[in-house]
Amino acid sequence: MNKLALFGGTPVRTKPFPSWPRSSKEMKDQLINTIENESWGVGSQVTNKFHAAFAAFHDAKFCITTNSGTTALWVALKAAGVKAGDEVILPAYTFIATASAVLMANAVPVFVDAELETFNMDADQIAAAITERTKVIMPVHIGGNPADMDKILAVARLHDLKVIEDAAQAHGAEWDGKKVGALGLGGIFSFQTSKNMTAGEGGAIISNDEQFNNDCFSYHNCGRVVGGEWYEHQHLGGNFRLSAFATAMLSAQLKTIDSDMNTRDQNRALIDQALNEIPGLTPVKLYPQVTRVANHLYLARYDKAAFGGIAREKFYEAMRAEGVFTYAGYVPLYKEKLFITNPDEYPWLKDRKYREMYMPNTEKLCNEQSIWLKQNYLLGSVADTQDVIDAFVKVTTAMHQNPALFKK
C-alpha cells in the first residue's frame, strides 16, 4: 500500500473530476434562438414549452418555473393555504431554504428527526409532531433519494394535511414507478448551479391540481390571477418568474438528464459495492419502493468506533489529500442562529424552544457520521470512479492498520 498523501505519499488523484455546470452545443443553440426569436420574459414560448416538458418528465400535469427553489417553496406553501401562525412539518436534516421558506410565509417550522440509514425524515415521527395548527408536511428527498412517501402520504391523509415535496435535489427520482414532486399536492425543484439540472439559478413547482397551480401562478406573478388583468392583484405575490434564457438552458438539459442519471447510477453502484466491503463505512440506504434515484449527492456514513476512534474530520483530511473531496454537509437546522437568536424579528417563534432541541439522529449524522460527495463525482468515467474507490480503500486500510497515526 502506498504511503498516504496525508503523510507525504503520492495522491491517488491529481486530475479534477468532471466539472459542473457543463455547457453543450444544444444549450448554446437554444440560447441564441431565444435571444433572436423569443420573448425574453413574460409570454415566452420557450418557457411555456419547458413547463409542459418538465411536467411530463415528472409525471405531472402542471409546472410553473420560478427564479429559485426558495421562491418555489414560498409560492407552493402560500398556494397550499399556509397562513400566519400555521405549522409546517419538515426534516431537521435539510438545506436552510426548506425552513426559511416556512418562516417567510410567517409560519412555524416544526422539525422532525432524520433516519440514520436513509438520511431522510423519519416518517414514523410525523404523527407526534402534528397539532391543530399543522397545515403541511414537507418531506425533502435528501441527496436525490426519495423520502418514505407511502408513510408520509398515509399520515397526511389520516390528518387531512397537504404534502408539498421539497424535491430540490431530486430531478428524475421515482417512488414506486412514479416520478417524485407531484405525489402529494405538489412539489418544488431547484435549478441552482450545483443541481443536476441547472440554469445558474431557478426553480419549479409541479402538481396535478389545477387550483393549486393557478394559485402558484398568482403568488409567483405579483398576485395576478389566471385570466385576470395585468394590473389586477389579488394576493401578496412578487415577481418570482424565471427568464426565458434559463428555461432555454433547461430545455436542452431535458435531453441529457436521463443519460446523466444512468451514468450516476452506474458510478453510485460501483462506489456502494466498494464501501460495503469496508468495515466502518455504510452507503445510504434506499427504501424498497425507490425505483430511481437522482444521485444528487453521494451519501454514506462513517463509524468512528470501527476506526479505533479516529475523528471523521481526520478521515476527510486524508481523503482530500488523496484528491477526493469528502465533507460533512448540513448542521441540525434548529441550531441555526436564525431560529435561536431572533425572537424580535420573528415574534411568532418566541415560544418555540429551538435552543433546547436535540434530535439524536440528525445530530449523529451532522456531527459524527455523514460523508458527502458532490454529484459531479458521479458523472465521471469508470476510471474516474475507480480513483474515488481507490482513495476510500487506501485511506481506510491505513486507518484500520494504524489508528494511532491519525490521532496525532
Ligand SMILES: Cc1ncc(COP(=O)(O)O)c(C=O)c1O
Ligand atoms: C433541499 C433544498 N431545498 C431548497 C433549496 C433551495 O433552492 P435554491 O437554492 O434554488 O433557492 C435547495 C438548494 O439549494 C435544497 O437543496
